[in-house]
Amino acid sequence: NAGVTQTPKFRILKIGQSMTLQCAQDMNHNYMYWYRQDPGMGLKLIYYSVGAGITDKGEVPNGYNVSRSTTEDFPLRLELAAPSQTSVYFCASSYGTGSSYEQYFGPGTRLTVT
Amino acid sequence: GNSVTQMEGPVTLSEEAFLTINCTYTATGYPSLFWYVQYPGEGLQLLLKATKADDKGSNKGFEATYRKETTSFHLEKGSVQVSDSAVYFCALSIPYNTDKLIFGTGTRLQVFP
Numbered sequence: 001n002a003g004v005t006q007t008p009k010f011r012i013l014k015i016g017q018s019m020t021l022q023c024a025q026d027m028n029h030n031y032m033y034w035y036r037q038d039p040g041m042g043l044k045l046i047y048y049s050v051g052a053g054i055t056d057k058g059e060v061p062n063g064y065n066v067s068r069s070t071t072e073d074f075p076l077r078l079e080l081a082a083p084s085q086t087s088v089y090f091c092a093s094s095y096g097t098g099s100s101y102e103q104y105f106g107p108g109t110r111l112t113v114t
Numbered sequence: 115g116n117s118v119t120q121m122e123g124p125v126t127l128s129e130e131a132f133l134t135i136n137c138t139y140t141a142t143g144y145p146s147l148f149w150y151v152q153y154p155g156e157g158l159q160l161l162l163k164a165t166k167a168d169d170k171g172s173n174k175g176f177e178a179t180y181r182k183e184t185t186s187f188h189l190e191k192g193s194v195q196v197s198d199s200a201v202y203f204c205a206l207s208i209p210y211n212t213d214k215l216i217f218g219t220g221t222r223l224q225v226f227p
Contacts, residue, residue: 004157033214042118042203042217043158058214090157103215105157 002026004106006091012112013081021076021109023091031094032074033103034058034066036087043090049074050097081113116141118204120218127194127225135189135221137178137204145206147171147180147187148215152201161189161202194225 007022025032030051035043045058049068063085065077074093078085088110092103121136139145146165150158162171167182176191187204204218 040219042205042219043215044217045214048214092157102160103158105159107155107157 004091004093004104006089006106006109008109009107010110012114013078015081015083015113017081018077018079019081019111021078021089021091021111023074023076023106024072025074025091025093025104026072027093027095027104028071029093029095029104030071031097031101032068033092033094034064034074034076035090035092036060036085037090037108038087046076046089078111083113085111086113087111116145116206116208116216118206118216118218120202120204120221123201123220123222125221125223127223129196129225129227130193131225133189133191133194133198133223135202135204135223137187137189137218139185139187139204139206141185141206141208143208145208147178148205148207149176149178149187149189150203150205150217152203152220154200158203194223196225196227199223199225 004025033048034046044060047066049055088108090108091106094101094103117140148163149161151161152158162173164171164180170179178189201220201222203220205215
């Protein structure tokens, strides 16, 4: 049971390039989330999904897109990278919502845009 | 709106010292409260939680009590170890409001032998 996995661990992009951050979970969780963590700041929710085929915006969705074609995978797409997107990105999943359901986090992807 | 405020770090302690990390919140409704821990190079892990006023969450020697009257959820540990060095995040969720987590800025704890 690998939990939540993310690839790549590190990436450097040039301004205007595109990339996809991969996230997968093997716990059969319905809910998945993408957060970004900026230095000295808490985590901010980018997008979330309540099941395959259903996604919704979080607090900071601009510049990102997501899709959820399967229960297991929840990729995050950056179309035109900007320096403001330099951050650490965390994917998380949970079986349900509510305080009874813990969110499980992946190890993160550190992205630098120059 | 809903928000979480944590004391700024880093908090630097010697091994076996007493730890307190302050956390206060602002929320509509009746939030659930959480402490997450992030060890170096890893993702966040749930440390403990409390879902209603006066509940005490505890795990691995850490404790926090949900205080509605002071809107606080301070993290405490009686005797810290070097292995407790990490970043600690206080968070809340509003039940039945999509339950998304709202995080504080995190507090770095450094414990020296």
